[in-house]
Amino acid sequence: MWWGTGPYDALQVSVGDTVLFRTGAGFHDVATVPTKAGFDTCSMAGKTVVGDWTYGTTDVSSTCQSDSDCCVGATCGVSGNYVTYSFKAAAIGDTYFVCSIGNGGHCQTGQKLHVKVVESATSYSRQAVVDSLLMICLSIFFGSLWTL
Numbered sequence: 249m250w251w252g253t254g255p256y257d258a259l260q261v262s263v264g265d266t267v268l269f270r271t272g273a274g275f276h277d278v279a280t281v282p283t284k285a286g287f288d289t290c291s292m293a294g295k296t297v298v299g300d301w302t303y304g305t306t307d308v309s310s311t312c313q314s315d316s317d318c319c320v321g322a323t324c325g326v327s328g329n330y331v332t333y334s335f336k337a338a339a340i341g342d343t344y345f346v347c348s349i350g351n352g353g354h355c356q357t358g359q360k361l362h363v364k365v366v367e368s369a370t371s372y373s374r375q376a377v378v379d380s381l382l383m384i385c386l387s388i389f390f391g392s393l394w395t396l
């Protein structure tokens with residue numbers, strides 16, 4: 249995900265997937281807002297900054313360093329001249345990512361992304377297997393009725 253040239257369509261991923269944000273070093277941050285309404289209107293109320301860098305550098309900013317929600321573990325990284333933030337889709341649900349720079353100004357230009365986490369593909373295929381087994385059992389059952 250190139251972070252900076254919105255608008256982006258909502259992105260659907262599976263549990264266990266990772267979404268990697270990559271952006272120009274120190275010109276943008278990565279934050280989340282708690283509601284769809286806040287996302288739609290680019291309201292930064294209740295925002296959580298999850299990745300932030302000193303302006304024009306690949307260094308994690310000092311405010312980020314003293315914030316337990318920001319660049320936790322290995323979530324923030326450097327890739328050449330770019331900085332990265334990786335979001336691990338741990339649970340089903342919606343996360344509303346925005347760039348909060350300019351008190352929502354960057355968000356207004358389309359720098360925001362709705363990530364929808366759905367059940368993992370593996371679970372879906374398991375469900376399909378269960379369904380097809382059920383169909384086989386039913387057809388055996390009905391098949392035996394015909395022979396009675």
Ligand SMILES: [Cu+2]
Pocket residue numbers: 275276277347348349354355359
């Ligand atoms: Cu930005």
